[in-house]
Amino acid sequence: MRLYRIASMTLLIGAVVAAVPTEMDYQGKLTDAGGVGINDTLPMTFRIYSSESGGSALWTETHSGAFEVPVVNGLFDVTLGSINPIDLPFDTDYWLEVVVDVSTLIPRVKLSSSPYAFRANVADSVVGGGGGGGGVVDEVVAGDGLTGGGSGATVTLDVGAGTGINVSADAIAADPTWFTMNYIDEGQTAGGNLTGIYPNPTINGNVVSSIDGVINDFGNIDFVAGANMTITPNDGANTITFDAAGGGGSDTVEVFFPAGGSDNYENYSVKKANNLIRTAVFTFYIPEDFNSLISLTLFAFPSVDVAGPGKDIDLFSQYCSVGESYNMHESSEVLTVYDFTGMADKLIEIDISGVYDFISAGDFCGLRVLHNDIGGDIYYLGILLKYRR
Numbered sequence: 001m002r003l004y005r006i007a008s009m010t011l012l013i014g015a016v017v018a019a020v021p022t023e024m025d026y027q028g029k030l031t032d033a034g035g036v037g038i039n040d041t042l043p044m045t046f047r048i049y050s051s052e053s054g055g056s057a058l059w060t061e062t063h064s065g066a067f068e069v070p071v072v073n074g075l076f077d078v079t080l081g082s083i084n085p086i087d088l089p090f091d092t093d094y095w096l097e098v099v100v101d102v103s104t105l106i107p108r109v110k111l112s113s114s115p116y117a118f119r120a121n122v123a124d125s126v127v128g129g130g131g132g133g134g135g136v137v138d139e140v141v142a143g144d145g146l147t148g149g150g151s152g153a154t155v156t157l158d159v160g161a162g163t164g165i166n167v168s169a170d171a172i173a174a175d176p177t178w179f180t181m182n183y184i185d186e187g188q189t190a191g192g193n194l195t196g197i198y199p200n201p202t203i204n205g206n207v208v209s210s211i212d213g214v215i216n217d218f219g220n221i222d223f224v225a226g227a228n229m230t231i232t233p234n235d236g237a238n239t240i241t242f243d244a245a246g247g248g249g250s251d252t253v254e255v256f257f258p259a260g261g262s263d264n265y266e267n268y269s270v271k272k273a274n275n276l277i278r279t280a281v282f283t284f285y286i287p288e289d290f291n292s293l294i295s296l297t298l299f300a301f302p303s304v305d306v307a308g309p310g311k312d313i314d315l316f317s318q319y320c321s322v323g324e325s326y327n328m329h330e331s332s333e334v335l336t337v338y339d340f341t342g343m344a345d346k347l348i349e350i351d352i353s354g355v356y357d358f359i360s361a362g363d364f365c366g367l368r369v370l371h372n373d374i375g376g377d378i379y380y381l382g383i384l385l386k387y388r389r
Helices: 115-125
Strands: 004-014 023-032 040-042 044-049 059-063 069-071 075-080 094-100 103-111 146-151 154-159 165-167 172-174 229-234 239-244 252-256 265-271 277-286 293-301 313-315 318-320 332-339 346-351 364-371 379-387
Touching: 023 094, 044 075, 069 075, 277 364
Parallel strands: none
Antiparallel strands: 004 023, 023 075, 040 069, 044 059, 044 094, 094 103, 146 154, 165 172, 229 239, 252 265, 265 364, 277 346, 277 379, 293 332, 293 364, 313 318, 313 346
16 A cells, blocks of 8 residues: 655635635645655545544545546645535634545644634624713814814714705705706707707708718718619618619630641630629549640730739649749740649649639630640530629
């Protein structure tokens, strides 16, 4: 059986003022029989007795399981009463017994009275005394706002509230003849931008102070229809209707092959008409027997200096980053080259939305797929388009 002994201990009793404590902070140092500090997490049981030895425990608390006490270099700290509140009156001497694991440490530790216990035993039992022997007040020096005086055993105090304010035993009243009355009384008629009678006036007319940060007090804030929008006010129904109207025309997707025909590269492009497309993703199928390098090239016609695409290009669940500040200074630029030799079937998805956002209406942007396997086939499956709403 492992032997323990307490090398030192400290009891700190804490509670609200004027209340008997329900918790105590117990700190100690636990060593083995050789005086070496213990490093372990141990179950501990604490008991309070009214005698130094023998007797029955008046209070018991066990720290086990999730509440076992960590001991580091022999030092530990436990709040007694955190599991089972200490409800003893602390009006007599008590002793604390500590059990570590299955070892009862001896001797018991005597609990000293705390300042809070003294208060609970003394201050709460004080009986009020009489006023005799305290002397007689026979003079009053009035301070700011007070008047008074007297002699012998009689003293009179009055509140000197000042001009226009009368103070009586149960009320303070103002004399309106002594000052200007600046207040709103019930029954008065509202003015300015209000109409009706206080205390329930209403806004005079239809007044809107601001809409989404646009401030124009007591004037008009107008809604202006943008492209492909109509606004219909209905004063009788107190409504404003916003409708999205069709803009006419559409963006088109065209597939171009070079003059004379070729097996090893194709151009796929989107022509920008009315800026209706917000997402354009090309999809290609690469069969397993295709053994070639593929060069992916973004292009824009006519050649312009455009900032884009400003996002990564999604390539069959991998990413080919073109950088946050990628710029097209030529009519076309190679993005990357991939070797599909010996690879299984693949689907390639290339999002060109970033470049599309920066070209002008009537211009083209797209993708050139170039490979050196003349006999191989790359299958264009289509383009996913998402339109603005």
